[in-house]
Amino acid sequence: MACVVTAASRAVQAQARSVAASLDLEFISVVDDLDSGVALVIDTDRSWLQRLQGPRLGPVFVDFSSADMLYRRKSGHNEPLGRAMGVKGNKRPRVFDATAGLGRDAFVLADLGCFVALSEQSIPLSYLLDQARDLALLSANDKVSEAANRMKVLWGDSRQRVVEGFDVIYIDPMFPERAKTAAVKKDLATVQALHTDSTVVNDPGDLLMWALAQPVERIVMKRPVKAPALGSAKPSHSIRGKTVRFDVFVKPKRSGA
Numbered sequence: 001m002a003c004v005v006t007a008a009s010r011a012v013q014a015q016a017r018s019v020a021a022s023l024d025l026e027f028i029s030v031v032d033d034l035d036s037g038v039a040l041v042i043d044t045d046r047s048w049l050q051r052l053q054g055p056r057l058g059p060v061f062v063d064f065s066s067a068d069m070l071y072r073r074k075s076g077h078n079e080p081l082g083r084a085m086g087v088k089g090n091k092r093p094r095v096f097d098a099t100a101g102l103g104r105d106a107f108v109l110a111d112l113g114c115f116v117a118l119s120e121q122s123i124p125l126s127y128l129l130d131q132a133r134d135l136a137l138l139s140a141n142d143k144v145s146e147a148a149n150r151m152k153v154l155w156g157d158s159r160q161r162v163v164e165g166f167d168v169i170y171i172d173p174m175f176p177e178r179a180k181t182a183a184v185k186k187d188l189a190t191v192q193a194l195h196t197d198s199t200v201v202n203d204p205g206d207l208l209m210w211a212l213a214q215p216v217e218r219i220v221m222k223r224p225v226k227a228p229a230l231g232s233a234k235p236s237h238s239i240r241g242k243t244v245r246f247d248v249f250v251k252p253k254r255s256g257a
């Protein structure tokens, strides 16, 4: 199994057992001897992921009030992401994030004023996203709580959904990234370790085909800046950042619409 549940301390053992049962994951009281997969570690307030394979990397949190997230909000690094979605003037598209992951891009978009559905196939990640959203709603920082209010977490394979009531589908598939910082490497390695589970799918070409068939105005696909476009569909245009590129597929308006 790619993910087990454990408790951060004796005080939360009962809580951890109940989370494991509700997520249909195995509860293991001591994970020290495990050497593969990931543990969802339940703590009194914020839980986290711990990669079990050696070398053991540090904990991975989903925290929309973290210093990293506040930096991303302020630094303007995200301008290409917003532009790719069609954020302009007063326009705030409703975004279906089909690959929510650690929810970082989704939070940035919610902070820009977009309503964002965070769809994630991994159940431990969905649990952490939900918890992070609930904690962000209580944040003393109004900007963080207002953004959290515009976020909704959905669990499951996005391709099983018909996406109605949204303007944009956003896809950020797993790609071998030349991560710059140790923190990013740790987070990606941990999310990737969740994907050794055979129930988890990662076929970005398939996701793109599904997205193109949905009733939305545009699809945005994140790619490494120099990578070729995915699949046979040609992007309408691309927006380049320093390390990533957003391929934008604008759907032709239906006649009579």
Ligand SMILES: C[S@@+](CC[C@H](N)C(=O)[O-])C[C@H]1O[C@@H](n2cnc3c(N)ncnc32)[C@H](O)[C@@H]1O
Pocket (backbone or CB within 6 Å): 098, 099, 100, 101, 102, 103, 104, 105, 106, 119, 120, 121, 122, 125, 156, 157, 158, 159, 172, 173, 174, 175, 191, 200, 201, 202, 203, 207
């Ligand atoms: C690279 S991560 C996304 C990172 C995210 N943009 C962020 O800012 O944290 C890709 C995520 O997409 C999820 N994913 C891949 N295919 C999916 C699908 N068909 N349905 C739902 N989630 C999917 C994976 O489980 C993984 O967590």
